[in-house]
Amino acid sequence: MGFSVPLIFNFVIFAVLIGVMGPAGTFAQEQGTPAKLASEQDNTPVPAIRLGYLRVPQQRLALSVLDVPPVDAGVAGANLAIGDNNTTGAFLGQKFSLDVMQIAADGDIQAAMSTMISNSVRYVVADLPAAQLLAAADLARDQNILIFNVGAVDDLLREEDCRANLFHTTPTRTMLADGLAQYLIWKQWRRWVLVSGSHDGDRLFADALRRAALRFGAEIVAERQFVDTGTARRTDSGVVQIQRQMPVFTQDFPGHDVLLVADESEVFGTYLPFRTWIPRPVAGTAGLTPSAWHPASEQWGGTQIQNRFFRATGRRMLSKDMAAWIAVRAVGEAATRTRSIDPATIAGFIRADDFSIAAFMGQKLTFRRWNRQLRQPIFVGDGRSVVSTSPQEGFLHQFSQLDTLGIDQPETRCAQQ
Amino acid sequence: MRCRRILLAAGLGLAAGLATPAPAFTVYVSNEKDNTVSVVDSTTMAVVRTLNVGQRPRGITISKDGKFVYLCASDDDTIEIIDTASAEIVGSLPSGPDPELFVLSPDGNTLYVANEDDNLVTVINLASKAVLAEVPVGVEPEGMGISPDGKVLVNTSETTNMAHFISTESHAITDNVLVDSRPRFAEFKPDNSEVWISAEIGGTVSVIDNASRTVKHKISFAIPGLRSEAIQPVGIRITADGKKAYVALGPANRVAVVNAETYAVEKYVLVGQRVWQLAFTPDQKTIISTNGVSNDITFIDVASDEPVQSVTVGALPWGVVVSSN
Numbered sequence: 001m002g003f004s005v006p007l008i009f010n011f012v013i014f015a016v017l018i019g020v021m022g023p024a025g026t027f028a029q030e031q032g033t034p035a036k037l038a039s040e041q042d043n044t045p046v047p048a049i050r051l052g053y054l055r056v057p058q059q060r061l062a063l064s065v066l067d068v069p070p071v072d073a074g075v076a077g078a079n080l081a082i083g084d085n086n087t088t089g090a091f092l093g094q095k096f097s098l099d100v101m102q103i104a105a106d107g108d109i110q111a112a113m114s115t116m117i118s119n120s121v122r123y124v125v126a127d128l129p130a131a132q133l134l135a136a137a138d139l140a141r142d143q144n145i146l147i148f149n150v151g152a153v154d155d156l157l158r159e160e161d162c163r164a165n166l167f168h169t170t171p172t173r174t175m176l177a178d179g180l181a182q183y184l185i186w187k188q189w190r191r192w193v194l195v196s197g198s199h200d201g202d203r204l205f206a207d208a209l210r211r212a213a214l215r216f217g218a219e220i221v222a223e224r225q226f227v228d229t230g231t232a233r234r235t236d237s238g239v240v241q242i243q244r245q246m247p248v249f250t251q252d253f254p255g256h257d258v259l260l261v262a263d264e265s266e267v268f269g270t271y272l273p274f275r276t277w278i279p280r281p282v283a284g285t286a287g288l289t290p291s292a293w294h295p296a297s298e299q300w301g302g303t304q305i306q307n308r309f310f311r312a313t314g315r316r317m318l319s320k321d322m323a324a325w326i327a328v329r330a331v332g333e334a335a336t337r338t339r340s341i342d343p344a345t346i347a348g349f350i351r352a353d354d355f356s357i358a359a360f361m362g363q364k365l366t367f368r369r370w371n372r373q374l375r376q377p378i379f380v381g382d383g384r385s386v387v388s389t390s391p392q393e394g395f396l397h398q399f400s401q402l403d404t405l406g407i408d409q410p411e412t413r414c415a416q417q
Numbered sequence: 418m419r420c421r422r423i424l425l426a427a428g429l430g431l432a433a434g435l436a437t438p439a440p441a442f443t444v445y446v447s448n449e450k451d452n453t454v455s456v457v458d459s460t461t462m463a464v465v466r467t468l469n470v471g472q473r474p475r476g477i478t479i480s481k482d483g484k485f486v487y488l489c490a491s492d493d494d495t496i497e498i499i500d501t502a503s504a505e506i507v508g509s510l511p512s513g514p515d516p517e518l519f520v521l522s523p524d525g526n527t528l529y530v531a532n533e534d535d536n537l538v539t540v541i542n543l544a545s546k547a548v549l550a551e552v553p554v555g556v557e558p559e560g561m562g563i564s565p566d567g568k569v570l571v572n573t574s575e576t577t578n579m580a581h582f583i584s585t586e587s588h589a590i591t592d593n594v595l596v597d598s599r600p601r602f603a604e605f606k607p608d609n610s611e612v613w614i615s616a617e618i619g620g621t622v623s624v625i626d627n628a629s630r631t632v633k634h635k636i637s638f639a640i641p642g643l644r645s646e647a648i649q650p651v652g653i654r655i656t657a658d659g660k661k662a663y664v665a666l667g668p669a670n671r672v673a674v675v676n677a678e679t680y681a682v683e684k685y686v687l688v689g690q691r692v693w694q695l696a697f698t699p700d701q702k703t704i705i706s707t708n709g710v711s712n713d714i715t716f717i718d719v720a721s722d723e724p725v726q727s728v729t730v731g732a733l734p735w736g737v738v739v740s741s742n
Contacts, residue, residue: 356598
């Protein structure tokens with residue numbers, strides 16, 4: 001298949017074929033061949049279950065260099081899961097591989113998806129903005145290919161724009177806001193001020209925080225907007241001006257317990273902690289932040305995957321890595337439980353009501369039946385350590401306590417059932 | 418009918434309602450956070466000594482003659498040897514990195530250690546301390562069970578979700594049995610007929626027939642008023658006559674009593690918070706649970722399946738063994 005290369009079309013293929021491997025690099029044949037399951041026959045050829053990973057380049061702008069995402073964010077988690085799937089697969093005669101493709105931020109999805117489809121990829125892990133994600137899902141639908149969203153937090157993708165073949169292993173803005181809000185309520189820090197940025201993502205997260213306040217009984221006593229005037233993120237003069245600007249910007253708020261910040265765009269939020277006019281904790285996109293995973297989480301057996309990830313990559317595991325790990329492991333778990341490599345069988349198993357996956361979060365994770373969003377706890381931390389995990393004790397639900405986070409079934413606008 | 422209540426005592430307490438005075442056994446409890454081992458007298462149910470051990474102690478095993486207790490200090494990558502007569506640490510064993518759980522062969526000569534970071538089971542000769550073999554298994558090996566005749570070792574892998582049956586003669590895997598999510602513990606029935614595997618996230622116990630190496634029954638648990646996600650089975654112990662099994666249920670704060678012949682769950686015993694592991698006293702009249710989050714252990718009377726008393730030990734107690742002296 002030939003490709004024309006328009007100027008906007010940046011097309012890089014990393015074909016990462018990962019064979020049988022363990023973290024120690026050995027799979028000692030001298031110990032005897034690992035036996036198949038008692039019911040399996042010998043001498044079967046090893047078929048491949050092929051997954052794809054479709055991504056745009058990571059957002060590079062951040063106020064702190066420590067917050068610049070690694071170039072391989074997400075992909076590294078998917079690769080680790082391929083390795084874990086292959087360690088298990090060796091006992092069953094199953095082999096997994098991952099084709100990674102990167103396109104430009106506003107690039108054309110169609111050619112990338114066509115290539116994947118022609119390479120027999122039946123499961124695509126996608127780290128794409130909402131528009132491209134929906135385009136990918138629509139292209140994949142007729143082929144019964146499952147798309148796993150690991151990067152887009154838009155609630156709209158799970159509501160009005162839900163798709164039957166689109167699964168989400170990353171949480172939504174409302175799940176993140178609710179996870180944070182439950183902790184603040186548990187602390188009895190109920191009076192909030194909300195400072196938000198001027199871009200779309202900032203406004204959407206601010207909406208989620210307002211919704212959480214209404215839902216869980218907090219009061220937003222004042223709001224303020226920080227307008228992006230197009231300034232550089234990091235400069236040689238450092239923080240000298242910021243030290244004076246932030247206190248003045250946060251002056252004259254009514255009495256409050258917490259200052260919430262909605263700055264997904266990385267314009268001002270990181271500058272707020274310890275610079276507010278009066279001493280108050282900062283929470284939201286800076287300070288105390290909600291996330292799907294935490295690089296220092298060690299509870300619930302987390303140490304094990306953190307060690308494996310660090311040895312494979314040399315860095316800590318981030319939320320997007322975990323979302324991708326879960327997506328690839330879901331396919332692996334389905335292949336293991338069904339003893340099958342047939343895509344229809346695997347997809348059917350993942351769609352079943354009783355499908356669940358373990359991901360070092362202390363309980364089994366399941367997909368919401370109405371919109372295929374993964375139910376998951378939310379970590380609340382400060383970047384250095386885990387402060388808490390939500391749902392908090394005392395927040396009750398009729399079916400699953402995890403459904404106290406985000407938009408619940410009775411409220412859903414997703415027409416797919 | 419006599420009424421029994423759980424007495425939460427920080428120190429001394431008497432066993433309520435036991436007809437004859439129990440012989441004195443010594444209970445060793447590993448305290449994961451305190452880096453200590455609590456030594457408890459089973460008659461007085463009092464902590465008699467606290468030993469300082471290595472970092473993050475969890476897995477604990479006792480030799481068949483009761484002379485030595487072996488303790489995994491996983492953050493120190495070592496297994497420490499405690500002399501039960503003196504309650505002192507007298508040596509250490511090479512374990513490979515991050516040893517979590519291990520078992521001793523019935524003849525006491527060989528140690529089998531699960532090295533979770535490397536997906537390996539390490540086989541160590543106790544006398545020479547030499548590593549005899551390393552067996553590659555599934556992802557995150559932890560549970561280790563040894564058959565009463567010592568011929569078969571079962572290791573569970575937490576992310577691969579399998580029970581690997583390993584021949585102790587060839588050190589090769591002979592069978593792999595798929596179980597439910599996050600299998601933590603493997604326990605043989607004393608008559609060698611079955612292996613019981615707990616699945617912490619799956620919430621079940623799989624009973625594997627040892628002859629056919631297939632799952633013959635799956636035990637589920639349900640506690641009224643408690644959400645099912647809180648039921649997370651870990652430690653399992655089966656009585657010598659094979660008739661009764663006890664299963665620690667994690668954040669459900671209970672120990673399940675299971676009829677080991679019909680597999681029916683007969684009772685749930687409320688103990689402390691976040692129950693990890695269990696150990697019988699040598700006469701099997703009492704079974705003891707470690708309650709990780711309430712920092713205590715609970716003595717349960719086996720005849721009546723009633724909790725007798727909980728005793729405060731160190732922070733985050735995890736493993737427990739009982740010696741005869």
